[in-house]
Amino acid sequence: MRAELADIALRLFAERGFDQTTVDEIAQTAGLTKRSFFRYFPAKEDAVFAAVDVTGEQVVDDIHARPGDEDPWHSLHQVLRRWQQQIHASEQALASVRLIESTPSLRARLHEKRAHWRQQVSDALRDRPDAGLDAFTADLLTNAATAALDTVSHEWLRSDGTADRAALLDRAFTLIRPALPAR
Known part of the structure; x- marks a missing residue:
């Protein structure tokens, strides 16, 4: 799941820009909550x-x-x-x-x-x-x-x-x- 979440984040960052993409958007795209995202990565940067x-x-x-x-x-x-x-x-x-x-x-x-x-x-x-x-x-x-x-x-x-x-x-x-x- 961690690798899949990282792939989703990278795709969104490439499409929208890093600063313009929120953790909520990454989590939602992955079918997770924001809290679940932070179980895998301590910060948005770590997904990269x-x-x-x-x-x-x-x-x-x-x-x-x-x-x-x-x-x-x-x-x-x-x-x-x-x-x-x-x-x-x-x-x-x-x-x-x-x-x-x-x-x-x-x-x-x-x-x-x-x-x-x-x-x-x-x-x-x-x-x-x-x-x-x-x-x-x-x-x-x-x-x-x-x-x-x-x-x-x-x-x-x-x-x-x-x-x-x-x-x-x-x-x-x-x-x-x-x-x-x-x-």
Whole structure:
């Protein structure tokens, strides 16, 4: 039901605009009460990020599953490449990115969510068996990967969704590949 409610909200936001769409309208369209909406999402903004939250958890799980002796930059690249393809394969992806970019409160919420996600990813990089990463290096790699994702997303948006996200991500990871100390 949570995913269905998020889909309804995104559709209404795309049709009417985020600020012009009320929680009552979303709930009514879903056949729920306003109170029921808030059982699934603490705020209207959270309906936009329902898939992001799930994907963030899955990314962290996938990083934990990578071999501890694997280069952490390579681990990040492989995991993010897999997930960005899945995320942006949906038809709603372009509309969602446009909605977030055009709505200040959503950009602010995305910033909050990304900060939380970055910390989880950094912790996951350090927690892999035999990883041997200190907090500074894990944070730096995670922030660089996030910058790559942001740049890919902006270019994809500029291309009206026609750019090859996987190729852009590969290019970004190659361009900013860090020189990691030997273990």
